[in-house]
Amino acid sequence: MISLSNLAKRFGGQTLFEGASLQFNPGERYGIVGANGSGKSTLLAILSGDEQPSGGEISVPKRTAFGVLRQDHFQYESERILDVVMMGNAELWRAMVEKEQLLANADRHFDGDRYARLEDVILRKDGYMLEARAGEILEGLGIPTQSHDQPLSTLSGGFKLRVLLAQVLASDPDVLLLDEPTNHLDILSIRWLERFLEEFKGCALVVSHDHRFLDNVATTIVDIDYQTLKAYPGNYQDFTRAKAEDRERREKEIEKREKEIAERKVFIERFRAKASKARQAQSKLKLIDRIEIEQLPQSSRRYPRFRFQQRRPSGKQVLEFEGVAKSYGDDKVLEGVSLAISRGERVAILGPNGIGKSTLLKIAMGDVPADAGTVEWGYETHPGYVAQDHREQLDGGRQTVESWLWNACPAESTGFVRGHLGAVLFSGDEVHKKLASLSGGEAARLIFARHAVERPNVLVLDEPTNHLDLEAIEFLVKGLTAYEGTLIFVSHDRWFVGELASRIIEITKNGINDFPGTYEEYLERCGDDHLDSDVALRKKRAAKRKAKTREGRTRGPAAGDRRRRREIEGRLQHSMAELEQAEGRVAAINELFCDAAFFERTPRSEVNELEAERRELSARIDRLMKEWETLENELRGLAEADPPGSDPGSGS
Amino acid sequence: MAARASKRYRAANEAIDASKLYRLEEAVDLLKGFPALKFDESVDLAINLGVDPKHADQMVRGAIVLPHGTGKEMRVLVFAKGDKEKEAQEAGADHVGGEDLAKKIQSENWLEFDRVIATPDMMSVVGRLGKILGPRGLMPNPKLGTVTMDVASAVQEHKAGKIEYRVDKSGIIHVSIGRRSFESRQLIENAATLIEVVVKAKPAASKGVYLKKIAISTTMGPGVRIDTASVSSVMAA
Numbered sequence: 084m085i086s087l088s089n090l091a092k093r094f095g096g097q098t099l100f101e102g103a104s105l106q107f108n109p110g111e112r113y114g115i116v117g118a119n120g121s122g123k124s125t126l127l128a129i130l131s132g133d134e135q136p137s138g139g140e141i142s143v144p145k146r147t148a149f150g151v152l153r154q155d156h157f158q159y160e161s162e163r164i165l166d167v168v169m170m171g172n173a174e175l176w177r178a179m180v181e182k183e184q185l186l187a188n189a190d191r192h193f194d195g196d197r198y199a200r201l202e203d204v205i206l207r208k209d210g211y212m213l214e215a216r217a218g219e220i221l222e223g224l225g226i227p228t229q230s231h232d233q234p235l236s237t238l239s240g241g242f243k244l245r246v247l248l249a250q251v252l253a254s255d256p257d258v259l260l261l262d263e264p265t266n267h268l269d270i271l272s273i274r275w276l277e278r279f280l281e282e283f284k285g286c287a288l289v290v291s292h293d294h295r296f297l298d299n300v301a302t303t304i305v306d307i308d309y310q311t312l313k314a315y316p317g318n319y320q321d322f323t324r325a326k327a328e329d330r331e332r333r334e335k336e337i338e339k340r341e342k343e344i345a346e347r348k349v350f351i352e353r354f355r356a357k358a359s360k361a362r363q364a365q366s367k368l369k370l371i372d373r374i375e376i377e378q379l380p381q382s383s384r385r386y387p388r389f390r391f392q393q394r395r396p397s398g399k400q401v402l403e404f405e406g407v408a409k410s411y412g413d414d415k416v417l418e419g420v421s422l423a424i425s426r427g428e429r430v431a432i433l434g435p436n437g438i439g440k441s442t443l444l445k446i447a448m449g450d451v452p453a454d455a456g457t458v459e460w461g462y463e464t465h466p467g468y469v470a471q472d473h474r475e476q477l478d479g480g481r482q483t484v485e486s487w488l489w490n491a492c493p494a495e496s497t498g499f500v501r502g503h504l505g506a507v508l509f510s511g512d513e514v515h516k517k518l519a520s521l522s523g524g525e526a527a528r529l530i531f532a533r534h535a536v537e538r539p540n541v542l543v544l545d546e547p548t549n550h551l552d553l554e555a556i557e558f559l560v561k562g563l564t565a566y567e568g569t570l571i572f573v574s575h576d577r578w579f580v581g582e583l584a585s586r587i588i589e590i591t592k593n594g595i596n597d598f599p600g601t602y603e604e605y606l607e608r609c610g611d612d613h614l615d616s617d618v619a620l621r622k623k624r625a626a627k628r629k630a631k632t633r634e635g636r637t638r639g640p641a642a643g644d645r646r647r648r649r650e651i652e653g654r655l656q657h658s659m660a661e662l663e664q665a666e667g668r669v670a671a672i673n674e675l676f677c678d679a680a681f682f683e684r685t686p687r688s689e690v691n692e693l694e695a696e697r698r699e700l701s702a703r704i705d706r707l708m709k710e711w712e713t714l715e716n717e718l719r720g721l722a723e724a725d726p727p728g729s730d731p732g733s734g735s
Numbered sequence: 736m737a738a739r740a741s742k743r744y745r746a747a748n749e750a751i752d753a754s755k756l757y758r759l760e761e762a763v764d765l766l767k768g769f770p771a772l773k774f775d776e777s778v779d780l781a782i783n784l785g786v787d788p789k790h791a792d793q794m795v796r797g798a799i800v801l802p803h804g805t806g807k808e809m810r811v812l813v814f815a816k817g818d819k820e821k822e823a824q825e826a827g828a829d830h831v832g833g834e835d836l837a838k839k840i841q842s843e844n845w846l847e848f849d850r851v852i853a854t855p856d857m858m859s860v861v862g863r864l865g866k867i868l869g870p871r872g873l874m875p876n877p878k879l880g881t882v883t884m885d886v887a888s889a890v891q892e893h894k895a896g897k898i899e900y901r902v903d904k905s906g907i908i909h910v911s912i913g914r915r916s917f918e919s920r921q922l923i924e925n926a927a928t929l930i931e932v933v934v935k936a937k938p939a940a941s942k943g944v945y946l947k948k949i950a951i952s953t954t955m956g957p958g959v960r961i962d963t964a965s966v967s968s969v970m971a972a
Contacts, residue, residue, distance in 0.1 A: 196877070
């Protein structure tokens with residue numbers, strides 16, 4: 084059990100928190116929340132001993148082992164992945180390294196005493212099993228055995244973070260300190276981490292900006308606000324409710340006292356001059372002086388306002404991928420991706436790290452060329468893109484925040500630019516900050532401000548919540564919900580996806596799953612368990628076994644035919660639906676054109692636009708008809724070769 | 736579902752009063768009275784100590800020669816060269832060698848030995864086998880007398896039944912103290928010697944009761960709890 088009493092931390096004249104008294108108990112999971120810069124990471128640093136408090140005391144039981152997730156991804160670049168994990172158990176790792184050195188020189192000089200002591204440490208900490216344990220943890224985090232011997236630099240950002248997480252877990256800590264562990268992790272890994280934390284026997288303190296993660300994991304929320312720490316039992320939802328109630332209660336109390344003072348003041352005013360009541364009035368005056376009105380301190384929470392508008396609506400068809408493929412060397416990430424996105428859709432693209440979600444967005448934005456296939460933006464589409472790495476977009480690091488935004492709207496006034504910057508929390512001198520010196524959260528807010536100014540009608544967002552704090556995420560969701568344009572985004576924040584998505588596209592190794600519905604409906608349909616890595620692994624193994632046995636039974640050509648038939652039937656159904664939709668729209672346009680008054684009341688540009696749409700749709704209908712015919716012919720051919728009754732799997 | 740205990744096991748179990756703590760002599764006699772098996776079972780002692788082996792200063796570990804041996808033939812492998820190689824062979828080591836044996840262990844996963852002894856100058860060769868020998872508890876260690884220049888006596892001691900004891904993660908020492916075919920007196924003396932050594936090895940950092948529980952059992956029989964207080968009298972005798 085760790086206890087804080089009257090803890091305070093100040094940086095120069097700025098007070099992060101003071102008078103904080105709390106207890107952290109084993110078996111509990113504490114979610115630490117607060118605004119950017121409110122001192123969440125500093126609190127973790129104080130607990131782990133990396134920082135000293137400015138006042139107060141911390142009592143930590145003797146021999147408590149802390150496991151701290153470091154955010155520095157580049158510290159171990161050239162080290163072997165397994166070694167990086169094993170380094171997590173520092174005492175044991177040092178003993179093992181020293182023992183190796185000692186043994187390497189043993190033919191010249193062998194220090195038996197030292198060797199015996201090191202061997203003791205290794206045996207006591209079960210060092211000979213460390214490598215196996217490290218491998219097991221890595222496997223659990225989705226890093227396959229064949230890459231365990233590679234240097235860490237071979238892994239991408241998300242996987243690197245998993246290795247650092249594995250390093251923390253390998254030390255078998257009593258207290259876990261995790262600073263934004265879910266950043267860059269995909270949904271599978273986040274779920275793995277949730278399960279791990281649920282089973283963790285010690286005490287875990289987690290700083291996170293992921294609503295769903297905090298809801299699932301936290302047993303208590305520690306809020307850093309009003310320059311102090313306050314614990315709220317329950318998860319994040321309980322916390323927001325309790326905090327709002329708390330604030331309301333205090334405000335009501337103040338209101339009540341103010342009312343009381345006002346009433347007494349009226350009394351005094353009325354009777355001060357009256358001799359018989361003068362004494363009473365004087366005593367009331369004294370009473371007023373005695374009433375203390377609590378000053379509610381200023382909250383450190385800051386709420387950005389995101390307002391997105393579209394210049395003008397785009398054409399109905401927004402974006403179409405046709406047979407898009409992409410490989411990086413031997414690594415095939417996308418293959419035969421075909422999908423169409425219509426106006427007003429809010430498409431969430433999901434999938435594990437490294438599957439090609441960001442690549443797909445980059446191909447759409449023309450930042451990365453596709454190896455095969457085409458990408459076609461629809462009529463009058465103006466996409467606005469937020470890349471995962473903001474540095475890509477904030478070119479010219481020497482520019483100031485203000486000038487960068489002004490470049491997007493040179494005709495506008497200072498007031499306009501300052502207004503937009505103020506909305507995303509750049510006020511006063513902050514507008515003169517250089518782009519290069521912006522934090523991740525600031526850079527993200529600035530890019531959103533630019534989109535608010537540029538007013539695109541399609542927003543393409545690649546993990547937009549990564550650097551934003553909880554409040555900014557909430558307000559981003561509000562802004563995006565009110566946005567009328569089309570939204571295409573990649574995110575691992577389940578709450579964010581749940582609040583926004585109207586269509587889910589899951590990219591898997593076997594292709595894409597297109598689900599027209601919200602995230603909740605999607606989970607209901609597919610089952611939450613498909614996101615469970617263990618279940619996924621079991622399913623994969625089962626499928627492999629099944630495939631093997633099927634192969635063993637000398638698979639006949641009929642099986643392949645049946646599969647092809649099912650495939651064709653699916654595609655036929657799909658193209659029929661598309662055909663109907665296109666024909667319906669053409670009929671609607673024709674109907675409009677038949678109305679003589681229509682041309683009088685409609686501007687020429689809109690008529691042109693409708694004509695263009697009709698042309699495009701007619702071409703599309705022709706293409707679909709041809710495709711339909713070919714598929715029909717093929718299906719007929721297959722049906723003749725293998726009549727449906729001959730299916731051995733049908734039970735006959 | 737847990738496997739059903741055999742008739743023989745149940746018969747043995749019925750002879751034990753689970754709530755009673757037996758004197759060491761009583762426990763050994765009880766054990767010898769259990770229905771016999773087709774092979775000569777080993778007799779094992781489990782000692783639960785009041786230590787937390789997670790902490791460096793509460794580790795209990797060492798090696799002793801039991802007065803009557805363990806009844807098990809120990810296969811001793813020695814890493815040595817030159818005169819020491821010869822010395823080891825003369826002392827009765829089962830396998831003696833250097834690089835050749837290390838290679839055999841590494842490439843063929845050959846593990847037909849129960850003890851490994853090495854001279855200090857050979858530790859660079861043995862070090863490479865850490866991953867294979869370490870998890871099996873076979874790494875030579877000066878503390879246990881298995882890294883020594885006096886190869887001959889080390890081999891003789893281990894052949895004579897020198898055993899290693901060490902607390903596991905849960906603070907328990909498990910040691911085989913003989914065979915069922917041993918005489919009761921031999922088993923009692925072996926047990927008493929072991930307990931005496933363990934008591935002497937009590938770390939200063941250990942707080943509270945040191946000898947928490949002791950149980951004796953045969954390979955396939957039930958455990959018999961021993962009264963820790965009764966052990967001191969045997970040790971004194």
